[in-house]
Amino acid sequence: MTPPVLVFGEVHEGRVASASLEAIAVARELAGPSDPVIGFVAGSRGEAAAADFARFGVGRVLVAEDPRLDAAPVGAIAHAVTAAARSSGSSLLVAGGTTFGRELVGRLAVRWEAAVATGVTEATRVDGTLRVRRAIFGGRASETRRLEGERSAIAIRPHAFPPPVERPGALAIERVATGDLPASLMAPHRTEVKAPDRGAGPGLTDAAIVVSGGRGLRGPSEFHLVEDLAASLDAAVGASRAVTDAGWRPASFQVGQTGKAVSPQLYIAVGISGAIQHLVGMVSSRVIVAINSDAGAPIFKVADYGIVGDLFEIVPALTAEVRRARGR
Amino acid sequence: MEIVVCVKPIPEAETRLRVGADGTTFDAEGVKFVLAGYDESAVEQALLLKEAIPGSRVHVISAGPSPRTDEVLRASVALGCDLATCVDLSSANSAADPIAIARALASALATVPHDLVLCGKQAGDDEAGLVAPALGELLGVPDFGYVVDLRWDAARKLLKFQRWGESGLELWEAPTPCVIGLQQAWNDPRTAKLPAILKSRKAPIARAAPPAGPTSPSSRPERFELPPPRLGARLIEYKTPQEAAEKLVKLLREEAKVFP
Ligand SMILES: Cc1cc2nc3c(=O)[nH]c(=O)nc-3n(C[C@H](O)[C@H](O)[C@H](O)COP(=O)(O)OP(=O)(O)OC[C@H]3O[C@@H](n4cnc5c(N)ncnc54)[C@H](O)[C@@H]3O)c2cc1C
Ligand SMILES: Nc1ncnc2c1ncn2[C@@H]1O[C@H](COP(=O)(O)O)[C@@H](O)[C@H]1O
Numbered sequence: 001m002t003p004p005v006l007v008f009g010e011v012h013e014g015r016v017a018s019a020s021l022e023a024i025a026v027a028r029e030l031a032g033p034s035d036p037v038i039g040f041v042a043g044s045r046g047e048a049a050a051a052d053f054a055r056f057g058v059g060r061v062l063v064a065e066d067p068r069l070d071a072a073p074v075g076a077i078a079h080a081v082t083a084a085a086r087s088s089g090s091s092l093l094v095a096g097g098t099t100f101g102r103e104l105v106g107r108l109a110v111r112w113e114a115a116v117a118t119g120v121t122e123a124t125r126v127d128g129t130l131r132v133r134r135a136i137f138g139g140r141a142s143e144t145r146r147l148e149g150e151r152s153a154i155a156i157r158p159h160a161f162p163p164p165v166e167r168p169g170a171l172a173i174e175r176v177a178t179g180d181l182p183a184s185l186m187a188p189h190r191t192e193v194k195a196p197d198r199g200a201g202p203g204l205t206d207a208a209i210v211v212s213g214g215r216g217l218r219g220p221s222e223f224h225l226v227e228d229l230a231a232s233l234d235a236a237v238g239a240s241r242a243v244t245d246a247g248w249r250p251a252s253f254q255v256g257q258t259g260k261a262v263s264p265q266l267y268i269a270v271g272i273s274g275a276i277q278h279l280v281g282m283v284s285s286r287v288i289v290a291i292n293s294d295a296g297a298p299i300f301k302v303a304d305y306g307i308v309g310d311l312f313e314i315v316p317a318l319t320a321e322v323r324r325a326r327g328r
Numbered sequence: 329m330e331i332v333v334c335v336k337p338i339p340e341a342e343t344r345l346r347v348g349a350d351g352t353t354f355d356a357e358g359v360k361f362v363l364a365g366y367d368e369s370a371v372e373q374a375l376l377l378k379e380a381i382p383g384s385r386v387h388v389i390s391a392g393p394s395p396r397t398d399e400v401l402r403a404s405v406a407l408g409c410d411l412a413t414c415v416d417l418s419s420a421n422s423a424a425d426p427i428a429i430a431r432a433l434a435s436a437l438a439t440v441p442h443d444l445v446l447c448g449k450q451a452g453d454d455e456a457g458l459v460a461p462a463l464g465e466l467l468g469v470p471d472f473g474y475v476v477d478l479r480w481d482a483a484r485k486l487l488k489f490q491r492w493g494e495s496g497l498e499l500w501e502a503p504t505p506c507v508i509g510l511q512q513a514w515n516d517p518r519t520a521k522l523p524a525i526l527k528s529r530k531a532p533i534a535r536a537a538p539p540a541g542p543t544s545p546s547s548r549p550e551r552f553e554l555p556p557p558r559l560g561a562r563l564i565e566y567k568t569p570q571e572a573a574e575k576l577v578k579l580l581r582e583e584a585k586v587f588p
Contacts, residue, residue, distance in 0.1 A: 019494070103471065103473045106426075106471075107465045107471070117547055137345060141345050148546055184468065184470065252476075258365055261455075303561035306561030309566075309572065314569050316569075318573040322577060
């Protein structure tokens with residue numbers, strides 16, 4: 001029998017994170033027609049979470065049903081994953097672009113002696129050789145890497161692959177033992193989880209659409225124009241450093257060299273000039289729209305669509321049109 | 329507390345990237361190397377902890393071909409770090425593999441006292457985010473990435489920090505030793521004063537040999553590509569803001585196919 005391809009499912013409140021489910025399609029493609037794809041979940045609600053895999057056609061799921069893994073550091077999860085990978089005979093693991101998924105493959109590089117890569121946007125396996133493509137330098141370049149060795153573990157980039165397609169089927173759960181977890185890995189404690197505020201954290205880095213505002217908005221009381229547009233599109237909110245430095249919005253909103261790097265499907269820059277330090281954080285977005293009153297603003301050089309005009313007129317009209325077009 | 333900060337030299341943001349001669353990586357000729365962005369946050373965080381915990385030292389380590397390593401080590405010393413070590417990785421191959429770098433850093437750490445190892449959550453050149461978790465595994469300690477705030481609870485002898493997890497901002501408590509990957513400065517990193525910069529030119533840099541033996545399995549860059557240049561925006565012609573909005577929504581929906 002050919003070795004199965006293992007998909008890591010990051011569990012949150014009994015559900016597999018949607019970014020983890022994006023890994024299923026990639027695993028299927030790498031597995032080839034005859035190799036099975038199997039899932040892995042950990043924690044006291046692992047069995048419930050396994051149903052999410054079955055919903056997307058992954059019927060065989062390894063479950064490390066262990067309450068110690070509910071709020072454990074990624075190092076402990078790496079132990080459980082390695083044990084599961086060994087018991088299933090798998091030689092390839094695919095993780096979604098979740099925060100743990102990306103860190104997990106770093107631990108597996110050592111624990112499971114795997115060749116690894118993160119932020120993968122394309123993956124192919126020809127005659128057993130795994131090659132991946134990934135964006136580097138904040139999206140200003142890309143590279144192809146060859147993973148060498150018997151085992152490999154990759155984390156894909158969020159939104160880089162189409163969402164998984166539902167094909168509900170039967171579910172067969174296989175319990176896997178976690179075994180001993182070193183005390184050093186179990187000493188840290190997660191004491192609390194706060195839901196992210198809009199525009200901050202992975203909400204911003206992982207959003208499919210980002211609307212960012214710049215100094216052109218003139219002040220903190222006008223910034224809601226950007227937030228309203230974002231809300232109409234279900235988008236995350238970003239800002240230029242001019243905005244965060246002036247304290248109109250917190251530093252967690254900042255996009256750019258010293259802020260967050262984003263690469264959504266759609267990035268809308270409102271009243272942002274397009275300084276190089278801002279561009280390096282967003283230029284790898286798939287489609288860029290710029291709204292600026294100065295036709296010579298550098299942002300128009302990287303944008304796909306531009307509206308030269310007064311944002312105070314354009315943005316409210318755009319928000320209204322988006323709401324109308326989406327029927328809300 | 330003995331604090332170690334791992335710092336990576338990367339091309340400064342303004343660099344015009346070019347494809348290198350063998351096509352596998354960028355052309356480093358004439359490129360100015362600086363501290364990776366998140367590493368600035370890590371250095372700042374280390375210095376804040378040092379100021380808060382009496383008797384602490386900050387040791388910066390960089391692995392790679394010198395002199396670019398020495399540049400960022402001196403820059404860190406100018407900011408207030410106490411000791412500097414370079415792991416000389418002249419072989420371009422291991423310098424291009426984050427796991428080989430983690431192994432080099434771990435081997436140097438065998439002789440460097442460390443209660444806390446700080447890294448950037450990912451370097452702005454390879455964007456891998458692999459060194460901190462691999463280092464944690466090599467040192468046999470936990471690692472935490474995406475950390476945005478880190479404090480020391482002196483009474484309970486615990487690190488307290490916040491990190492971005494998949495479902496929000498997580499609050500953690502952890503004993504030392506551990507490895508932390510910092511996301512970004514929540515307070516502006518300090519800048520070095522001129523006398524400190526001049527003094528750092530003569531700061532001693534300890535040299536550590538890279539680990540012997542092969543580091544396989546590994547990942548090897550085969551091709552470095554630059555995206556085709558963007559052609560510039562298609563400007564939307566309009567008479568009223570409503571018309572501009574309608575045209576843009578239509579383009580996003582029908583042409584770009586990104587309208588939700
Ligand atoms: C080391 C370093 C790191 C940096 N890191 C970052 C970073 O991470 N992120 C970042 O963003 N910046 C960063 N910067 C700052 C960067 O250089 C720019 O200063 C900043 O991006 C400018 O922000 P802005 O575009 O909002 O403001 P401005 O450059 O002032 O642009 C405002 C724009 O609004 C337009 N405008 C004005 N009024 C209207 C209107 N009524 N309607 C429509 N348009 C209007 C103007 O035409 C102008 O183009 C960094 C700088 C340095 C030196
Ligand atoms: N060559 C290096 N020398 C020292 N530290 C490094 C090196 N490469 C990476 N690091 C550290 O690891 C972090 C993440 O790098 P990476 O895994 O390459 O994205 C960086 O921000 C540094 O803190």
